[in-house]
Amino acid sequence: MENFHGTTIIAVCRDNKTVVAGDGQVTLGSAVVKHGARKVRRIYKNKIVVGFAGATADALTLSEKLEAKLEAFGGNLTRAAVELARDWRTDRMLRRLEAMMIAASDESIYLLSGTGDIIEPDSGVIAIGSGSVAAQAAGEALFRHTEKSAREIAEGAMEIASGLCVYTNSQFTIEEIG
Template sequence: MTQSHPTFPDWHGTTILAVRRNGLTVIAGDGQVSMGPTIVKGAARKVRTLADGRVLAGFAGATADAFTLIERLEAKLEQYPDQLARACVDLAKDWRTDRYLRRLEAMLLVADATSIFTVTGVGDVLEPEHGVAAVGSGGNFALSAARALIDHTELDAEQVARKAMAIAAEICVYTNGNLTVEVLGDRSPATEAAR
């Protein structure tokens, strides 16, 4: 993410991963926040539940900016209940056109039981083709690992997310293994027994 404000510290440090598979939707986020080469927090919570637990959201970027966007998304979800795509598109439109919101430096991963969206400040609302999306400094590592795990294992969405995040934490210095994982959907008894 390019810094448009030269006085801001060089913030890095997050990986957010969304996985949807066999009736489960998961968003996982690591807990590391770094300022330059220094870890300033290891247990940040970057994944939230919204809309009475029907929507998950994870963020990468400036924390205050992300919280502002999540609050806006919650308002859109109240305006358009059970219409996650419409709420995300409306948020992206506001984010792109509003003078204040345009300055916000964050990205969101948003999911419900049937959809995952990446929402950006340039007006993008992207739905992944393979039920997996990721943002943040370790996002490409987690995304690659999750895609491989989905293609070559029988793991459920939460297991895929946890393993992919562990792989990202081993590769990306701005990602740690202290995870927040939120899950939507019901696990089958067979999946629970395997846990």
């Protein structure tokens, strides 16, 4: 069986608003098998938004693990992200998960990966997935050279990524907090 490919997730934080947007396309080999997948969702009392790229079951497992860490640390995203990354690197089962995640609150954005990376962007923009380079570049340009809102930047960046990446469609899920 061929591997599932692609997705694009972008997070933008500006003016005390954080937006996470993702496309809905799922492909199997060269065929699109789903157009409206939901790869962005709210967790932990609707205070945290996560977006994921990679194997769906793995991403959902990570989302559940992050929510458990948030519960354990009273909603502190930084602490929960660090603890999840530590577990992800050291736990034999978690180490095999093939996914990346963006986790965002109204104050911060983190990219989490299975290699133990916890990256907080220098600017208010970060992207993951197959269309991440296009989304990141478009998001950075809009962030730096316009006064657009976080939502407008995320939507614009996703539109550009969906026009360039064959694994990214234009059926977006967008969640805003803050």
